[in-house]
Amino acid sequence: MTSDNTVSSIGTVWDSHATTAQTSLDHFFAADGPQFLNNYYPAGDNTTFNYWWLAHVLDVRLDAYIRTGDQHWLEQALQTHANILERNGGSLYNDYFDDMLWNALAILRLHDATGDDRYLRLSQDLWQHVVDHGWNDVLGPSVAWRKQQLYYKNTPANGPFVILSARLAARTGEKPVLELGLAAYEWLTRILVRADGFVEDGINRNQDGRIDVQWRYTYNQALYIGAGVALTQATGSSTFRRQATLTALTAIQELADDGLFRTEGAGGDEGLFKGIYYRYLDTLLATLDPSSPPYTTLSTFVRRSTDALWAHCQVDDWLLAGDDWSGPAPSTVAYSTQLSAIMALEARAALERRELRIY
Template structure:
């Protein structure tokens, strides 16, 4: 009796990447259709931050394969994002800009073109100049119009970018701001008992924490913040904090081995992908068998539930095939998780 052939997860990752183009590819300037099947008005929104994560996903493929096509795809996304944003790096949302900056920082490393590194620094400087204040404690606000509203989605990527820029440049300003933001996030939104990360505070100018929003990407961002600051400072205890939050997220936010659906507006489709991306940064420096098992189980479920005519077309619940129109944000999470699995299998 012969045993079944092992699954080629790198081939699956390539198929996932190509499925994005197969289902969602569109002529310029749209570039990627927001929803499939599309409905009237579904492409009216310019999803700046989705494109930033699409750029990140293409860089995952390039790092895995060294295929110049994947790098060309990444560069095309950057060009499309800037063209649709009136050739500006900036918008009103600090988290959006920071997602893009993190991808640009990686693009600089992939290409050797320091233009992209300078753009990442420019975003960092812009967020400090326009979004940093002392309301509710020294930290970064979510967007220009709400300087009083502070949350994990803005401060998390700010910490990660700050730590990475410090490692690159040894400029203390990056580490000073990054650590201050991290301390604020830990003291304000992280449960000291189990490490669960709440979403934000003072949204309605009432000093209240939004306990009702229990999202996977906040957990992923804190994991990434801990890992990157540990690399920047040598403080290994931060890896303990990252592991605690990662395990709590799996315990609190999964059903039958996968993260539950977090919403149907589109943005939520990307949340679990952020968790996988930064979980990978932890697993790269620390073996945590329970978390490795989670990656295996959940991606197995994803691929069991999502094939469509030889392609990958996931829903937000990876235990079931999608039954309604799906945004490409959901596809991006599936791509990112599959890339993590492919890396683990290597």
Template sequence: MTTTTPDPARVQTWAGRADVAQHSVDLLYGAAPPQLLHNGHPEPADTTFNYWWLAHVVDCRLDAYARTGDDAWLDAARATAANIRERNDGSLFNDYFDDMLWYALALLRLAEATPDDGERAALEADVVALWEHVVTLGWNDVHGPSLSWRKQQPDYKNTPANGPLAILGARLARRTGDGAYLDRALATVAWLEEHLVGPDGFVEDGLGREGGTDVDTHWRFTYNQGLYVGACVELYRATGDAGWLDRAERTALTSVRELATDGVFRREGDLVDDDVPDTAGGDVGLFKGVWYRYAALLLEERAVPAVEDLVRTSTDALWAHGLVPHDGVRPADGASAAAVEGVRQAGVVLRPGDDWTRPAPTQVGYSTLLSAVMALEVRARRA
């Protein structure tokens, strides 16, 4: 049997580090079909079908494809998109409107990366089907015209559902030229600004979760800030109105000021999984990844030094504290040969916790690693 000597030069660039992060997902969580990825490491924790986590895996694979041009990453994105539908009994739809919108956003990016006309048209048709399903079943006038979080709670409205709707609407408007998508996006952001965006741009999570009109002000999450930033940037791109960039910048700066500690996002409201002994992950593990994805859109349009600084300081901390030797980690039972070889050549595996200023706890969900992947892909683009 041949062995590969680790090459430290492979991890001296941020692009190389992003490669390590991508391979680490498959090494730590790879599973035989139809599971595709175990939910946890070292314990698989596969009770839940995490539809929305997988939608973000599609996005992460597309990030790698955009950076490298390697068709293997595009194939991985395709396989993950198909896996969501296969494990969802062949259906595009579930009960959560935010889940379906994450899937639609990923499928739209996949369509844009797909050269085959027939395959691209089929993906675009799925995006439109998801849009129509969400708007038809989820949009109502409770608390003002806006989208519900899930089918079972039509009176609960939040940023996690309305943010992706606005982003998708603006993108579809640009792609198709259909002004109805833009109108919906504008109406959605207007509702957010009336109910959940404060004077300083800080974005609250939702209202009406327990009935009534109470706002969940104790849930101070990075991903809500990222979603509003992304919606504003996409509305700028759709309308040309630079005022949208002003709003995006205000919220991005406020999120850094309010939610970062010493240059790192360490807490998510009162739901930090690292506060539970020996665990990290869950849905909260993905939250800051959403912030990085959409903050990066703002940086593509406008220099915002405080945001650039946060990307640098936080990914520096991630790389300093999230690494383990490749021969000190038990690979998942479905780890791909490419992932095993990739981390062997690098000599390290990225296995962070939710707090990037300290080593990971014993059990880590792959949602947490996806946030790290997204952050490192942004750093690689900005390096």
């Protein structure tokens, strides 16, 4: 057994690495007042309110709380939720259905962590808002990307809708919620998922019925993986997990370069994409037979890529990650990229804990 798997009082050294990544978010990006986190390090242009980035901050703080039981991380999650409300005029609604769905998924986990039904209701309200304003029959029953483009359908909107629908139905038993999730999954599979499991981004952006095959993103694969796992848990059908596994394997074949997902674009949003893959790959790994070939391939990918992340992105006693983990961070870093590093290290910590049966 290597030193990276050594059991300690808190689990493994990867628990410690994940905590370092979490505290490094504050070290490098913390800001006063309603800004909460600077968009970049070093601090620069903060004019953009990155609502959906903050939804993932809420998610990673809950990861840390669930892993450690430390109330500090739950308080951080609650503060993040409050900051989103404060900066969004007291509302959780905006024009982008995918943004709201990311938030609803994180808030549902906040309900699970606290037992407070207010958060369950908020998540349900967001789900209903998306259905009321974004669900339509253009190119088949599914969710539009945003209110200004109800004709444009994509994976970033329908993927989290499926996951949220399945998770809500599992908690509430509401069959109509699950039925809409299944309908969106069927649409996504039929329209945007290739036979080899690769997931395309969207269709009809220019009202021409064309699929955008040029945007090959890890988070599209992640969402289909997460949807398959969530539907397996909600329905008991292993078909969804088999499809999720195919997509997880194909994503590595198609998108990884020498064992790493590298830079996916020029903007800050793309920095989050691979972290979302690690989040939902972790939910899949937790359900697979550890002796199976897919588990071996996928868990090896997690280990090798996070080994590279930890080896190359340390700065003194902190972690600062760029988009490419084969080297140190560039001179300017968006906190979206730090979130991806946190999600990857939380996935690695969870993997090691499960294999060592540390709960």
